[in-house]
Amino acid sequence: MFVVIGVTGGIAAYKTVHLVRLLVKAGHDVHVVPTEDAVRFVGLPTWEAISRNPVTTSVHDDVARVRHVSLGQSADLVIVAPATANSLAKMATGLADDLLGTTLLATTAPVVVAPAMHTEMWRHPATVHNMQTLRDRGVIVVGPDDGALTGGDSGPGRMSEPEAILEAALAAAGGSRSDLGGVRVVVTAGGTREPIDPVRYIGNRSSGRQGVAVALAAAERGADVVLIAAHVDDGVLAEASASARLKIVRTGTAAELGRAAADEASAADVVVMAAAVADYRVADVSESKLSKDAAPGRGLRLDLVENDDILAGLVGVRRDGQTIVGFAAETPGEGETLLDRGRRKAARKGADLLAVNQVGWSLGFEANENEILILTAEGVVVETTRGTKREVADALWDAVLAVRRNPGQNRGKTK
Numbered sequence: 001m002f003v004v005i006g007v008t009g010g011i012a013a014y015k016t017v018h019l020v021r022l023l024v025k026a027g028h029d030v031h032v033v034p035t036e037d038a039v040r041f042v043g044l045p046t047w048e049a050i051s052r053n054p055v056t057t058s059v060h061d062d063v064a065r066v067r068h069v070s071l072g073q074s075a076d077l078v079i080v081a082p083a084t085a086n087s088l089a090k091m092a093t094g095l096a097d098d099l100l101g102t103t104l105l106a107t108t109a110p111v112v113v114a115p116a117m118h119t120e121m122w123r124h125p126a127t128v129h130n131m132q133t134l135r136d137r138g139v140i141v142v143g144p145d146d147g148a149l150t151g152g153d154s155g156p157g158r159m160s161e162p163e164a165i166l167e168a169a170l171a172a173a174g175g176s177r178s179d180l181g182g183v184r185v186v187v188t189a190g191g192t193r194e195p196i197d198p199v200r201y202i203g204n205r206s207s208g209r210q211g212v213a214v215a216l217a218a219a220e221r222g223a224d225v226v227l228i229a230a231h232v233d234d235g236v237l238a239e240a241s242a243s244a245r246l247k248i249v250r251t252g253t254a255a256e257l258g259r260a261a262a263d264e265a266s267a268a269d270v271v272v273m274a275a276a277v278a279d280y281r282v283a284d285v286s287e288s289k290l291s292k293d294a295a296p297g298r299g300l301r302l303d304l305v306e307n308d309d310i311l312a313g314l315v316g317v318r319r320d321g322q323t324i325v326g327f328a329a330e331t332p333g334e335g336e337t338l339l340d341r342g343r344r345k346a347a348r349k350g351a352d353l354l355a356v357n358q359v360g361w362s363l364g365f366e367a368n369e370n371e372i373l374i375l376t377a378e379g380v381v382v383e384t385t386r387g388t389k390r391e392v393a394d395a396l397w398d399a400v401l402a403v404r405r406n407p408g409q410n411r412g413k414t415k
């Protein structure tokens with residue numbers, strides 16, 4: 001999701017740094033728009049580093065991209081935190097004398113504000129009137145909480161905690177998109193690890209980011225989600241574990257993941273196999289740590305045996321009305337395109353959809369961005385999408401919904 005965070009001039013701006021981090025960690029594309037006063041509290045380098053996007057307060061920067069309206073037009077969600085009495089008054093009046101003001105007038109996305117100010121300012125009839133105007137206009141107000149305020153005062157006026165703002169904001173954004181309501185979803189994510197001995201394993205570079213983004217996107221769009229996680233990078237699972245609509249099942253090897261997927265898929269409407277599952281496992285796992293001393297200078301040979309094809313297994317027992325989606329990370333060879341390779345795999349696997357992405361030494365893994373082709377089993381390209389892993393996840397769910405609405409629509413066609 002493209003999220004604009006307006007920051008205005010209050011001490012609570014330091015808490016908004018954490019809010020930005022939570023949103024970035026969840027895979028959202030976050031654009032911070034501070035006021036001139038806000039950067040006296042937290043500076044531009046902090047906002048840029050945390051959001052990973054350029055930050056300015058001015059309508060006169062990046063004029064070629066018509067930034068003063070493009071941010072608002074692109075936004076799926078706008079959050080203003082902290083929202084000062086001054087900025088709330090400007091919003092209520094529709095003033096646009098800075099980048100935040102123009103962005104707020106240019107957007108049709110849900111707007112969430114988290115006011116922060118001293119109790120007297122919050123209770124002043126002018127502020128009360130401005131808040132009513134904003135509420136009547138559909139602005140969602142989170143807080144303020146009752147508690148310690150700047151300078152030792154205490155009372156209503158303290159900005160709500162970042163987690164509470166996040167929850168209200170995602171609910172506001174999800175409210176416009178609950179198209180997966182009632183759908184039972186299973187998503188696998190991360191990389192499996194095949195043991196060699198009690199200490200070592202054969203693994204892969206999957207961070208789990210794309211799979212977790214697919215699971216979170218489904219949960220936020222109303223689905224009940226089981227996330228079957230193989231090895232997932234630190235922090236990537238943290239956001240998922242905060243979602244009430246999402247249950248996490250931890251697994252390690254391909255065989256464990258396969259058993260969990262088979263169990264959970266039996267009651268699922270949609271299964272998305274985004275995990276990077278090992279094709280091979282070690283034939284004889286050593287009960288004790290292998291040691292060079294056993295055969296010094298002789299090297300080591302490991303016999304590998306093929307693992308079951310979990311996706312093919314699920315396709316083999318697919319129920320009527322169940323949609324199965326595979327992921328394929330490919331490194332196309334000489335004279336071969338990603339599409340050629342994807343089509344061959346899509347035909348072989350027989351899943352309803354196959355999301356194909358190109359990987360390489362510096363491509364695809366551990367990044368926050370991704371680019372995928374989504375193919376039907378017949379090789380029809382139903383979507384080509386590029387963006388943050390969260391944007392890619394939403395595009396995938398759009399494609400899944402299209403297939404579920406019109407099963408067989410693309411059968412026999414190629415493009």
Ligand SMILES: Cc1cc2nc3c(=O)[nH]c(=O)nc-3n(C[C@H](O)[C@H](O)[C@H](O)COP(=O)(O)O)c2cc1C
Pocket residue numbers: 007008009010011012035036037038082083084085086087088116117118121150
């Ligand atoms: C230390 C300090 C803390 C402030 N905290 C707040 C606050 O929490 N809420 C508020 O409405 N104004 C607060 N102000 C006043 C605003 O910074 C001031 O009204 C400013 O013009 C707001 O500009 P902006 O809304 O464009 O960011 C504070 C000022 C200072 C110096």
